[in-house]
Structure formats: C-alpha cells, structure tokens
Amino acid sequence: MTVPLQPPRRLLEITVDGEAVRVPEGSTILDACTATGTGVPTLCYGDTLTPKNACRVCVVEVEGSRTLVPACSRKAEAGMVVGTSTERAEHSRKVVLELLASSVDLSTTPRAAEWIEEYGARPERFGPDAATVEQPVKVDNDLYVRDYNKCILCYKCVDACGDQWQNSFAIAVAGRGFDATISTEHDAPLTDSACVYCGNCVEVCPTGALSFKSEFDMRTAGTWNEAEQTRTTTICSYCGVGCNLTLHVQENRIVKVTSPHDNPVTHGNLCIKGRFGFQHVQNVASDG
Template sequence: MTIVEIGLPKRLVELTLDGESVRVPEGATILDACTAQGKSIPTLCYGDTLKPANACRVCMVEVEGARTLVPSCSRKVEPGMVVRTDSERTRHSRKLVLELLGSATDLSTTPHVDEWMSACGADPARFGPDAATVAQPIKVDNPLYVRDLGKCIMCYKCVDACGDQWQNTFAISVAGRGFDSRISTEFSVPLPESACVYCGNCIEVCPTGALSFKREHDKREDGTWDEEAQTQTTTICTFCGVGCNLTLHVQDNEIVKVTSPHESTVTHGNLCIKGRFGWQHVQNR
C-alpha cells in the first residue's frame, strides 16, 4: 500500500461578508473570501506568489470588534467574523491611501489605479504643489533592467521575490527609514556590482512599473511599446531540463518581454536569466 499526500484536513469557516453569510475554507484570508464571492478589492502589495507584505494598506476592510481596519490580504477568516468591505471607514481609508500614494509617487504605469481613484473620488493633487514626492532620476546601469524608483510604492514585493521567498539572492533590500526609505543595493552600488543575477523575478512582481525590462523601457521611451498589439503565448524554456513555463509577449513577430505564469507548479512565476532574457537568438535574423 502506498500513502499519497493529500494535505491537511480543511474545515469550513462561516462568516458574514457585507451582510451575507459565506463559508470558506479555514486558513483563507478575507481577500480570498471576497474573491470567492466575486467582490473585487483593490490590492497593490499583495502578490499571488508571495506572503502578504501588509504594506500598501489599499485592501483594508472593517471587521466588527476590531479597533482598526484590517488588511484583507493577510487577515485570516475566523468563525463568526463580521466583515464590511464598503463601509464609510473603508471607503475613506481607501481614498486617502490612494491619494497619499498618488501625491508622492508616479502611478502613471500602475494598472487599475485610475479606476480605483475615480471610483472613490480620490484627488492626489489636494495636498498642494509643494507636497514632497519620491521623484528621482531613472537608474539605467546594466543592459537588462531599468529602475525608475520615482514610481516605487515600497510594496516590498521585489525584495521578497529576490529574498528568501523565492530567489534567495538578496541583491536588494529596503534601506533608509520612513519617507526616505527606498529599494536599494548595498551602498546603492550599481546592479552589476551587487549580488543581482538578473533573474527578473523582481520585475515579474513589481506592481507599478518602477522596475522594468530595458527592452520595454526603451520601447516605451521611443513610443513603440504597444500592449494592444501584443500577443501572449505560454511555452517552455529552451535552456536546461527543468521545464520552466515562459509567457512570450510578442509584438510585430518579435519577443519584447518574457514573464512566467504564476500558477505554474514548476516556476511559480520565477525564471533565471536565461529564461528571462535568453530569447534574442531566435530573432537574430
């Protein structure tokens, strides 16, 4: 007889979500419960392949009996919990968080943020023209990556992907403190002097475009980046036998970017330098 792993037994937990009684598996987060109910909660620092960073506070919801709002992306459901996702307090919190972010950060390449802002009436300009921002020059110090930290919302996802959650390279960390904190190599040395191995897994999880591939950056700069005209096709990497899933973003029959499907049990969205960048040879034509 062979014993097959079936995981730990799961119970269902009953809670009240915006007035409705719902049942979700024990260990699920409030966000999971919302997603299961078809409720869309905005998130920025949440990553489907990462542990919750709890940093952006866009996904806050109200839990009855809790002194403060709670992050839906990380708070696990409890029996009898009463959750409100659209109360006065949550709407105020979401609006202010988006306004604060927008007032300090360039969100021009952050997907969905415009919809969220208009949905809650956020106006980042109301802090005035002299409000401090994190604007700074773009860093281009290698042929593969671009770092535009004026777009960085400090979500920690790149640090987590580079660190012990996936890549274990630890080339970048959060440095400094408070409003001056930033994603940095040691002593801000250029990436080629750092431990970076150019796996691109940081870019894969960046929610704002603060980290991007040089090819994409260059094409955006010269106005030839056209997402509408791109196809995305998932195939398998041609280097080594691990079988990593690659999603090729193709524009005008040229690969312009490579990502990896987060649900792949082989990669969980991660690649190495060869998979991420080793495609040029097929289009040296």
C-alpha cells in the same frame, strides 16, 4: 498540469458585506472576498508571496476591531463580520490612493486610474509642492531598469529576491520613513551587487517600477503598444526543468517574458536565461 491535492480543511463561516460565505480554515479575508466576488483593490499583495500588508489599500472593517484590517493578510475567523465598502474603509482606501498618487508615479500601475476614479481620490489636493519620491531612473545594465519614481515600497521585489524565492538578497529597504528606498548595499549599481538577473523582482513588481530594458526603451520611444501584443505561453528550451515562459510579442519581436504564477513548480520564477535570453531568437535575419 496536475496540481497536488491539499489535505481536507475545515470550513469557516464568515460574513462579507452581509453575505455568509464559507471558506477553508487558514484562508484570508481577501480569499473570502474573492469567493463572494467582492472586489477589494490590492497593490502590495502578491499571489506568490507572503502578504506584507504594507500598502493598506485593501483595508476592510471588521466588527470588534479598533482599526481597519488588511484583507490580504488577516486570516478569516469563524463568525467574523467583514464590511468591505463601509464609509470608514472607503475613506482610508481613498486617502491611501491620494497619498500614493501624489507622491509616486502610478502611470504604469494597472488599475490605479480606475480605482482613483472609483473612490473619488483627488491626489492634486496636496498642492503642487507636495513631496514626491522623484529621482533619476537607474539604468545600469542591459536587462532591466529600476525607475523608483514609480516605487510604492511594497517590498515584493525584496521578498522575491530574498528568502521567499531567489535567495540572492541583492536588494533591501534602506533608509527610513519617506526617504526609504529599495537599494543595494551602499546604493551600488546592480552590476556590483549580488543580483543574478533572474528578473523575478520584475515579475512581481505591481507598478512598473521594475521593467525590462526593452519595455523601458519602447515606452520612452513611444512605441510600446500593449493592445497589439500577443502572449504565448511555451516551455523554456534552455534546460530540462521545463519552466513555462509567456512571450509578449509586438510586431513579431519578443518584447518581454513573464511566467505563469499558477505553475506549481516555478510559481512565476525564472532564471536569467529564461527571462532575458530571448535575443538569439530575433537576431537571425539581420545579423546572421
């Protein structure tokens, strides 16, 4: 796979946790942290999307800045002195994890449990009556499910559906404050909305709030077993674009389809056929 060459960029030197690092101009603090191997947790950051810096779990301390700054979106500036694990940054990270975990179901968020332990977050401290975003799961079509109990309102699905990728604009953030939700117009079912079922929102969802119907059903039935699944990247056979598909297979059945984010053409995006049109592969024997 050839990746187009970028024009040469000037290098900037910044300091991350006392270690000098040189990154190309235009890089973010997060890029610099990745370059030094410093782990900064992220939730709303998407490698294929413009950083929204809404979750604030990646905040770091920058010398001279009144407030903490989001590593995912703040561009590195020459001479910047960044502290990723100062007491102040870790306090905010811990509280953000507590706030999220106490209001949202993070059970299918990769690494959430690990971070909660790492930062010593205690979501239960807000008591049993703490408000949550609990609501019925939205199952209104056969392809994917919207479980907003798990939604951290990272805006990634909205950006993927809107002008950053799909340009369908089927969903947006509605309401305000704690009552804000991802919604179609008038909260209509997806089947009455502009949704084209490309599933690119599912691809970017960081918490499992959006999931394949197949995954949702298997999780409900208790048969979802990620450890047993194999992942095979292949080429979609529907048309001539040649999108890459990663087939997740459990017990010889395709259970969901993702797409590699580093593909220089599709950046992890697919259409309804590539994303959801796999059933014919496994209907042959029984229904033939």
